[in-house]
Amino acid sequence: MKIGVPKEIKDQEGRVAMTPAGARRFAEAGHTVCIESGAGSGSGFADQEYLDAGARLGDAAAAWDNELVLKVKEPLESEYGYLQGQMLFTYLHLAGVTRTLTEVLLRQGTTAIAYETLEDSAGRLLLLAPMSAIAGNMAASIGAYYLARTQGGKGVQLGEVLGVRHGRVLIVGDGTVAQHAAQSAYGLGAQVAVAGLDPAKGETLRGKTGKDLEFFLSTPEAVAAHVKEADLVIGAVLRHGARADFVVTEAMVKTLAPGSVVVDVSIDQGGCIATSRPTSHSHPTYQLHGVTHYCVTNMPGAYPRTSTLALTEAVLPYALRLASRGLQAMKGDEGFGKALNACQGWITYKPVAEALGLMERYRAYSDL
Structure with missing residues (x-):
C-alpha cells in the first residue's frame, strides 16, 4: 500500500506520525512511504x-496523495x-469540534479512523493513553507556572516547604x-484532591502517591465545595469518543479566588x-x-520528541495492519473497529453522530 505522512501544521506542533524506524518497518513489509520534507524535524x-x-520525500500534496495517510x-x-x-x-x-470537519470528511468520502476511539479487548484507549499521560504530567507544571505572581497568578507555589x-x-x-496529573502535582508537593466515579482508582492513586491524597465521589455539590478552595483546577474528564460533560460550571469558576488557574485537558x-475555550501554544491563556484559563488543544x-516516540510505538501495529489489509484488518477486532468514525459518506461511530446532532448521517459500518 502507498502510505503518506504529511507535516503537522497546527500551531507549534512538532510531532510526526512516523519515525524513521517506523518507515523502515513499512518498507520491509513491502509498502511505499512518502514523508513530507521536514515532517520529522520538530521531533529531531x-x-x-x-x-x-x-x-x-515529497511536498504536502505528495504526502497526502496516498491510499493511507498517517497524521x-x-x-x-x-488541508x-x-x-x-x-x-x-x-x-x-x-x-469536540464544530461540524465542519465531519461534513468535509463525509462529503469527500474519506475513511476516517480515529486514534482516540480505538479500544483493546478491555475497553482501554490504547492510542489515546500515551498522550493523555503526557498531558496529565504537563497540567500540574503548567498550572504551577501560571500561579506565579509574575505570570498574573495568586502567588501560591505548588510545593513542599x-x-x-x-x-x-x-x-x-x-x-x-x-492519574498522571495527580502524581505530578503530589510530587511537586501540593495538596491534591481528585473527583472521580471509581473509588478503586482512588485507592490506586493513594498507593502511587501518598495516603493523604484525597479522593471523593464526583457530585455537583462536592465538586463545587472543592473548586472554591482550589488554587489550580485540572479538567480531566473523558467520555469515549463523545463530547465531555461540563462538570465545573461557570458559577463554580466564579468562586475561585483571583489569580487561580484552570487547565482543561x-x-x-x-x-x-x-468557561473553557480552545487556545494555542502561541496564545495559551486568557483571563475570565x-x-x-489554559486550554491548549495539542498540549x-x-x-x-517524547510524544512522537510514545505515540508511534502505540500506533505502528495498527497502522501496519491497515496497510496490509485495509479495513479488513478490523474484522474480528471490535475494539479496532471502534476507531472507524466515518466511511463511504456516513458517520460510523454513534457517539460522534449524537454529539454533533447528525444521527440522520449515522450508519453502523456493518450495515454499509
Missing part, C-alpha cells in the same frame, strides 16, 4: 534518516482540499490524565469546564472571572 528526525530507512492531529481548513477519499488515521476528536505542603490542586476525573473533546506537542 532529519529527512536523511527517512531516506536511509527506505522512504521517499497526529486532525486536518485543518487549509481540506487534500481529502480525496483516502484512509486517514489520526486524532480526530470529531465530537520544610515539610508543609502548599497549594491546593483539584483534578476532575479519574482516568489516565487525572479535556478541551479536545469540548472541555469539562464551562479573574481566573487564568503534548510542546514535547514532540
